[in-house]
Amino acid sequence: MRTQLLLWISLISALASPVLAKTTADEIREATSSFLETFARAQADKGYQVTYEAGNIDSRLALAPCSSALDVEFTGDPWKSEHPSVQVSCSGERPWRMFVTTTVSINGPALVAARPLGRGERVTSDMLQTRSVVVNASRRGIINDAELVQGMVVRRPVNAGSVLTPDLLEAPDAVARGDHVIITARRGSFSVRSRGKALANASIGEQVLVENLASSRTVKASVIAPGHVEVPM
Known part of the structure; x- marks a missing residue:
């Protein structure tokens, strides 16, 4: 009797095994690696x-079986971290989700300082060099187009060889204290x-106090171009 019971248990277990199938660690690892490989190929292009x-x-x-292909995506920005998580x-x-840690290194061209840069200097092409760096090692981002920073002002001292990041530079003043400017008062298509x-x-884009020379009134205006400001009418 006991032997027959064991046989029945074995038979039921065998029949139930497809239903109890699981998503294994190997499947999750393979899906993650495939996702990272696709990302790497896209960046290589x-x-x-x-x-x-x-x-x-x-x-x-061992997670619940999945009737469709596993979905994989970054939950952190791989361009700003060398250890972005993947979901x-x-x-x-029977939906589920889990997170997998990764190590991702993105190497590519970036602008670096060709010499020490002083606070307040205007950037010119001879101040810059292009070098291959680990792009995502800096959370502050990188710059790789020299045209975008020509004429920008250095906000604080930069050592030679340091990677230039957007927070190190700022747009130059379009107007300076005491400059004479053109004030445009605008409403729709009508302006004075x-x-x-x-x-x-x-x-440009900042607000500044301006004295109207005709009325001696002080108004707050938006800088729209060098020597030009605008106020709503």
Whole structure:
């Protein structure tokens, strides 16, 4: 009797095994690696070299089976971190998701200072060099187009060889304290111009106090171009 019971249990277990199938750690690791490989190939087409490694996944892990392909996506920005997390998820009948740590290194061209740069200097092409760096080692981003920074002002001292990041540079002042400027008062397509004097320094897009030379009134205006400000009418 006991032997027959054991046989029945074995038979039921065998029949149930397809139903109890699981998504294994190997499948999750393979999906993660495939996702990272696709990312690396896409960046290679843009001139970047990507090396990657998926983090450890417990080999004992067993999640609900997934009737469709596993979805994989970054949950962090790989361009701002060398250790972005990856989310692996299943959107099938028994949905689940889990996170996998990764190591991603993106190498590519970036502008570096060709010599020490002083605060307040205007950037010119001879101040810059292009060098291959680990792009995502800096959370502040990088700059790789010299045309974009020509004429920008250095905000604080930069050592020779340092990677230029957007926060190190700022737009030059479009108006300076005491400059005579053109004030445009605008409403829709109708506008009136007058002359004024800037009471502070400001760059394009910033607001500045301006004295209207005709009325002696002080108004707050937006800088729209060098020597030009605008106020709503």
